[in-house]
Amino acid sequence: xxxxxxxxxxxxxxxxxxxxxxxxxxxxxxxxxxxxxxxxxxxxxxxxxxxxxxxxxxxxxxxxxxxxxxxxxxxxxxxxxxxxxxxxxxxxxxxxxxxxxxxxxxxxxxxxxxxxxxxxxxxxxxxxxxxxxxxxxxxxxxxxxxxxxxxxxx
Numbered sequence: 719x720x721x722x723x724x725x726x727x728x729x730x731x732x733x734x735x736x737x738x739x740x741x742x743x744x745x746x747x748x749x750x751x752x753x754x755x756x757x758x759x760x761x762x763x764x765x766x767x768x769x770x771x772x773x774x775x776x777x778x779x780x781x782x783x784x785x786x787x788x789x790x791x792x793x794x795x796x797x798x799x800x801x802x803x804x805x806x807x808x809x810x811x812x813x814x815x816x817x818x819x820x821x822x823x824x825x826x827x828x829x830x831x832x833x834x835x836x837x838x839x840x841x842x843x844x845x846x847x848x849x850x851x852x853x854x855x856x857x858x859x860x861x862x863x864x865x866x867x868x869x870x871x872x
Contacts, residue, residue, distance in 0.1 A: 752785045752840060787816060
């Protein structure tokens with residue numbers, strides 16, 4: 719498995735479904751799992767969100783917060799969270815500035831451009847220590863749990 723060389727995570731301040739602002743610096747001192755996904759309530763994104771929902775309690779017990787980011791508006795996030803009982807923060811990046819800063823925008827299947835399904839594990843010092851590119855939604859939560867356990871043991 720290719721190791722990620724730690725680097726400072728790009729900072730951000732974005733709104734959740736209630737309009738509350740969340741900044742990466744607010745999470746300093748904790749592990750953070752930030753994942754980027756294309757669109758609320760679409761098949762692959764729903765599978766991934768539910769995998770993260772199901773993994774959240776274990777991730778929380780490991781000291782990690784989960785944050786999902788897409789270009790969807792806050793009201794879409796609110797409906798998505800309610801429909802699938804999502805138990806973590808969803809942030810809206812309508813301009814795509816954070817998506818671009820994390821390299822989560824690019825060519826997708828069939829040459830179209832859009833949000834790439836990517837996940838970042840950020841350590842308590844604000845460093846990205848693991849990047850998952852081209853995430854497979856099914857079982858991704860368990861994959862992140864195992865990696866976080868490994869990272870905390872070194």
